[in-house]
Every structure is written in C-alpha cells, then in structure tokens.
Amino acid sequence: MSNLAGIPYYVLEFGDELVYFTPYTITLFLLALTFTIFVLVSRPERQVDIAFGGDAYTTKEITISEMRFRRFMAIACGLASMGAMVTGDIFNFTLFTAMVGITNVGIVAAVKSPHVQNAAFQYGLVALTATVPLFGGAAVYAAATGSLSMIELAKGTLPAVPFVAKAFLVLGVIGEGMAPFYAAKAEMFRAPGAPYVIMCSLSSLLIFLRVIEVVMLG
Amino acid sequence: MIIRRISHYLCNYENIVPLFAGACAFIVLIGILLLPIQYHNDQLYPKTIDRNSTLDPYDRGGPPFAQATIRAQYPENSPSAGLVTSYLTPFSQFLADTTPHLGTTIVAHPGGILDEILYNTRGLDTVVEPTILFIAFAIASYLYRKGS
C-alpha cells in the first residue's frame, strides 16, 4: 500500500531530508498556514465570564506582554506544525512534533490563572514523557530499515517496519498533542486568547493526522 | 455505572500523567514480547574507526582537507558532503600532529563526522533542534521575568 496519500506533487531537497507535498499533506499544510495567518493578524477576544445562575459577569483582560508572548508561541507552533506536515523524514517529523508539544505548553503557561497553569504543567509532563516513545520509535525505524526517509519507506523495497516502532511513534504523537483524546486538555482550552488556544488544538490534531499517514508507509 | 466512573477518572487532569505513563509501559511490554527485531545491516553513515589514525575517533577516511566518502541517503543532494568531515581547524591540526590521539569529546572542533551529519546532510534536524531549545528558553525566561 505505497503512495497512500497520493503521488508527491513537489519535492524540495534539504540534503538527506526531503520536503514533499501530497494532496493529503497539502490540505493539512494549507490549514496550518491559514490559522497561522489568523494568529498573526487577529487580536485576542475579550472573554466574558459569567457566574451561571446569576447576573454577574466580568471581562477578562489580557495584558500586552502576555498577548505578545502567546502570539509568538502560537506562530512558532504554526510553523512547527507546517514543518511536521510537509517533512519527508521520520526523525525530522518527531522533532517538529516535539516542538509542537513545547509550544503548546508555552501558549497556555503564560496565562495567569492557577487552574490553567496546573493543567499546563500536567500536560507538559505528558509532552515530556512522549518524547521517549517518539524518538525511540524513530530510532527503531532507522535500525530496522536503515532509512529514515518516508519516500524510501513508501517504495516498499526496504524491510517491513516493526509494529513496535509504529506504536511508539503514534503514542509519542498522542502524548505531544493529546489529540484526539482532548478530554485531558479541556482545562487548557478554557484559557482566554482564542486564536492562540485554537492553534493548540489545531496543531495537535494536525500532527495526529500526519502520523496516521506516516505509519501506513513501509 | 462503569461509564460514569471512567469518565470521572478521565475528566480530572491530574490523572493524565499516570494514564499516559501506563499506556507507555503497556506498549513497551508489548514491544518486549514482540522482540527480536531484525537489525538492518545496510545502514546510513556506517561507523568505521581507524584506530591507528591520529585523528581517532574522528577519522572517517581520507587525509584532512580531502573529500571523504559519506554514505548518505541522497548523496546527490549534498555535493559538499565529506568536505566538512575532513576539515580541521589549525588548532585541531596542531593537536593531531603533536598528540597520539585527538581525544576530544563530540564535536570539539568543526570538522567531525557529526558536523557533517548535523550541518550538511541532515541540517534541517539541527535547525529544528535549537529552535526547540530557543522556545523552551523563551518560555522559561518569560515566566522567570514575570515572576520577579
């Protein structure tokens, strides 16, 4: 089952690491790009808090420095997810994924609410744990097939990738983004700053969608 | 009801670390059961060490300043591969000439095989890696400064 997501339209060479676009990855890439542009140009919303059952409501204010920092993190997150979408190298993909994980933590860690911060810390622990299966999986890929290039893996001439390597990779990606088991990330999504928080959920979903394609190769 | 109990456990974010660690442990145990994994001998960047070279362990064949042979995935994409490997700083050259082994740690001088891989053939990895470092430092210093 090679060429699962279609024939690469375009291949860009970075030494041993190729960047390539297929109909599948280009869809994901464009979406990451669109939302990164949103993050660039839009201002955060002013979130209204309501005490349910009462008439009291307050608007949360975001300070300028916090907004700037989170915007920076969200842009970095968008770039990382774009990279993860188009890269044609397993290890490179894991690095971009790790970067998505750390930027996700960064986007919410700047929020002052202790509740959100505690959630960010717990999620950061998971993201850090996830680097183990992530890099471990990539290493087993290399050891068992002698290649890290997705294009070579898709050709089907290399030895089959062990199940463990694929499972590690998927587990690592799930840990970095929690996608699609977002229930654990719900506290983080309640943080104000819509464009940035959306980047959190978008990037983790994108890397999850990409890893599905990756594990089907080889 | 079992569903309610599961969802109560899931909705507390304090529990995600044990949950994820448990999943990792589970997959690792499956990995142990699925051993052995066949090591593929035809590897990229194979390790061959010339113990007699004064550049040991960084000698990867060929004299300094000549293009060494690097078995990369796509050699045609990096025509300068092998030049970085054999490059020595004057200081390193001096050490190599005067001491029996240039016993340095990894990448103590430009010109090691690692530089070759990190800068040249797999440069994108190396760009992403300091970027992660950069992001992590940015988070730490932002929080640090906000706190003080």
Place this chain on the structure above:
Amino acid sequence: MMWGQYSYGLLVVLIAAAIAFIALAMETDDLHRFLLLDLIEIPSLAVIALLGTDLAEALVLPGLTVGIAEQLALSQIYCVKERISANPVHGLNIEVIAKADAPLIISIFLVVYGLILSGFTGGGVAGLGLVFFFMSRGYKEDLNLLEMASGISWAVWIFAFFVFMFLPQYWYVALMCAAVGIVLKVTVKMSLVGTMWGKGDE
C-alpha cells in the same frame, strides 16, 4: 527471526523503560514525577544509541537537547505554579571568591579555550566560564542583551543551513557560520542560567 546483539540491547533498554514508566504511573507528587522524567529520558537515548552508526550520535544530540530544554521550561512553570519565588541560591557566598581575581582568570581561561574548541563542547566550556563568573560575582546583567545575542546566533545558524542546502560550493562559509553560531548560542544560554541564579547577592 534471530536474536542479534541489537535485540538483546533493545530488551535491556525496554525493560528499563518499562520500570521507569511504571514508576511514573504510580507516582502522585508533582515534583517527583518531574524528577522521574529525567530518568525516563535515559532509555530513550539508549534506544537511539543502539542504532550504532554515526547517525545515532547525530540523533542523540537533538534528543538530549529537547529533553533538557523542555525540563527547563517545565521547571519554571512548576515554580510559577507552586509560587516558589524566593531564590534559595545566593551565588557562591564565599568571601574570598567574591573579591579575588581567581574567578575572573578561570572564567577568561574557560571562555578562550571554549572559543578555540568551538562547536557544541566549545560553547559548553565557554558558557561554564561565564556561569562561574556570574555566580561568583552576583552579576546583574541585562538579560535582553544576552537574549538578543542568542537570537542572532540562532539566525546565523539558520543562514548557514541555507547556504549548505542551496549554495554547497560555499560550504566553508557555512561551516564557519554554523560553528560560530552554535558556540555563541550555547555560551549565551548557559550564562543566562548563571545570571538567573546569581542575583541574590544584594
């Protein structure tokens, strides 16, 4: 299938990883979880090292850096979360060191040696010199300047990467840029850590 050296190595590493993961799953204290993560990182590096080629060395490095960097960021989040604001480290409170010339000389030596070495280790050595200096003097440096230097060195690195990829005939320039970029970067980052600790002298 055959049990080769690789499989035996992997068996040992996976057992270690399983023990570490189970420990993490059972731990309830946040700080202890955080410390256990450091332990868990080691098997992952071992899995990469089992690859046994030069590529393994090159892959260990990002793996290691990513782990350390994330731990740094997380530890800061932990401090904010737990409201740990008091700085328990007050520099090296040894009177002789604070006044004498020795830290300066040692630091200069380390920095110069690090610059000669260049590359990652060079950056580490030079950075260590600066850390030592800042810690012993309780030096209050403008963090913005250090961060700017770090950012510039990062940009130099990226520039070098593009030269390598698209203008390989100028590989020498790229090599120099990358080496200088990385030495500056590691130095700056480490000295940043030094100033963060050494501010309690007043």
Place this chain on the structure above:
Amino acid sequence: MIAELVLATVFGLLLLGIHRKVIARIQRRPGPPVWQEILHMLKFSFKSTWVPATASATLFIGVVLVAIGIWTAAFFVVFTGGSLLVVFAIYMLHKIVEHGFGLSSGSPYGKFGGVRSVISAASEIPLFVSVAAIAIFTRSFTLSDIVLYQQVHGPLLFIAFPAAIAMYLVILSKMPSGPFSIVESKELVSGYKTEHFGVWRAGLEVCNGLKTTVLFSTFILVFIGQVPILWMVVGMVLLVISLSFACALTPMLSPFDSVTVQTIVTGLMLCYGTFLYVGGVA
C-alpha cells in the same frame, strides 16, 4: 461545479429539515416544515450583521470562511473520487472550526460549546478505523477504487458491517439533538453557534448543509457503491430517517460520559481493525 455545490448545500439543508420533522413526529409534535433549514439560511443572509464587541474579529469572520472552504474541498474530493483519507482529515478538522466558532466570540456559552466540541474529538477515530478496515479489503484509499471494488465484490455494507456501524455512529454524533450532540445542548443556548448572527450564521448553515450532503454521500459511496443519482437521494433520505429515530429515542449523554462512550467505541473498532489486519495477513 458551482451549480452542483449549491444543489448539494440546499439538499443537505433539506435533509436536516427532514431530520427535524421526523424527530418532531416521533415525539408527537407538529414540527417545522421540512424546508425550514433552507428558509433559515435565506433569512439569516438578509438580516443585519455585526461582530460582538468582545470578539476577536478576524478569527470570528475567518473561521466561517474556513468552515465553508474545507467542506467545499471535501465535496470536490468525494465527487472526483479522491482519497478517503482527505475526507477523514477534513472531518476531524471540523472540530477545530467549531472550536474557533465558540472561542472567538468571548461568550461563555460559545466557549463551552467549542470546548465540548474539541474534547469529543475522539469520536472521529471510529471513522478512521472504518476507513482503515475498508482499505484492508480494497487495498486502496481512493474513493474511485473503493467503488470499483464494490462493483466486483458487492457492497461493503455486508463485507465490513462493523465498519459501517462505526461510520454510522460518527455521522450520528454530528447530527443535531442526538445522544452525542453535547456541543449544542440547550443549557449552552446554541453552543458554539450562539454568537454568530446574520451573514455569519448563514455561512454556518451553508457549511452544515454541505457537510451533511458530503457525509451522507460518502457513506453511500463507501458502503453501497456507485448507484444512480435518484437511488442516491433515496438512500440519503432513508439514512436521515434512521438517524432521526436514533436521535429521537435516545437521551443526550453528559459531556464526559459522551466522550467515554465514544472512546469505548473507538477501542472496540480498534480491536476489529486489528482482527482484520491480522486475519488479512495470515
């Protein structure tokens, strides 16, 4: 192609109208006329339009365009026989769009709707597993290949019945007032849609119509195969009626229970996929 797109949207809205009508009749209410959803869309198009003062304006508007954009893309993928994987991706990304709708306004109701939408993202995994199960039979992810396979071997509905159930559940979780519709439950007013009015709401309705057509036609293409257009329409109407029964007769689950049920279904589907994979290899 524009004509087809408009037709698909209107037909999708009509299906949603039928859905409402059937639920109402089951519950012994008169219910709105079946073209109510189309009227809604037209009505909102001509209403006054504004952006709330608390909203993040660019995102507030942009996300409507993204919603229409991704489903237009999905529509073309389905009708040119493209990769099922792309449809699946767009389907999952719709969660993010809902999240964007909810969060961008600043309203707490919208926010909770958006958050609920995202936390139930696991509900999409059964779709993926059913896609994978189908690929084990057909050896391909492209819709045209799947259709060809069914012309030779008969409908996949009988060959891969659990996969059909999984996809049915996924479509069910997207239908209004179903057991998994936690994003639109009434304690949140209208969930993520609460703050989008006027033209923005009309855009959302367009997206909903298009989404319904795309999902239903994908279901029929994948599990029954290429049928004449009239039978396709009949199939879609039958599908919506069966979904209405499911929605009308089941209570809505609480948010986390809904997520848990969907996760359990995911687990079961993964077992089925593994069973097929191992069985297929042996």
